[in-house]
Structures are given as structure tokens and as C-alpha cells.
Amino acid sequence: MPDLVRIAEEVEVTKTPRELRRKNKPVAIITPLRSVGRAKKYKAKTTADFAAFRSAFGSWEDVDTDKLLKDIYETRHRATRPPVSI
Numbered sequence: 001m002p003d004l005v006r007i008a009e010e011v012e013v014t015k016t017p018r019e020l021r022r023k024n025k026p027v028a029i030i031t032p033l034r035s036v037g038r039a040k041k042y043k044a045k046t047t048a049d050f051a052a053f054r055s056a057f058g059s060w061e062d063v064d065t066d067k068l069l070k071d072i073y074e075t076r077h078r079a080t081r082p083p084v085s086i
Contacts, residue, residue, distance in 0.1 A: 008030060011018050017031040 007018055007020075011030050011032050015032045017029050019026050020028040020030065
């Protein structure tokens with residue numbers, strides 16, 4: 001399928017998607033891939049990162065967790081959208 005390979009190579013070079021059509025109807029889209037096979041680079045944690053993490057420890061100490069959970073579940077069951085009229 002040399003035509004398809006040619007189109008795929010064009011998409012790779014131009015970084016723009018191509019729409020494939022049959023009888024003037026779209027049947028597929030060929031899109032360029034981002035970075036294939038490249039893992040995200042790992043950013044080493046700094047001393048500041050660890051200090052920020054440790055400073056958050058205990059910050060929810062004064063929160064009443066039972067009340068928080070009750071409020072969360074009540075909010076989930078509260079209707080916030082207007083009724084649908086047909």
C-alpha cells in the first residue's frame with residue numbers, strides 16, 4: 001500500500017492530520033503521533049520539594065472528617081440542574 005505509506009510519511013513530516021475520504025465521505029483520519037517510544041524525563045526531587053511536602057503534613061488536622069464526609073455525600077445527591085421540560 002505505497003499510497004498509504006506516502007500519506008503517512010507526509011503526515012509525519014508536516015505534523016498535520018490528513019482525512020481519508022471515499023465517495024466524498026470521510027472514512028479515516030491519519031494523525032501524527034507525538035513522541036513515540038520516549039518516556040517522560042524524570043525530574044529529580046529537590047530539597048525544596050521535600051520541604052514543601054513535609055510542610056503540608058498535619059494541615060487538615062483541625063478538619064472534622066465526619067462532617068466533611070457527610071457534606072460531600074449530601075452534595076452528591078443535591079440536584080443542581082434545572083428540570084428538563086419537553
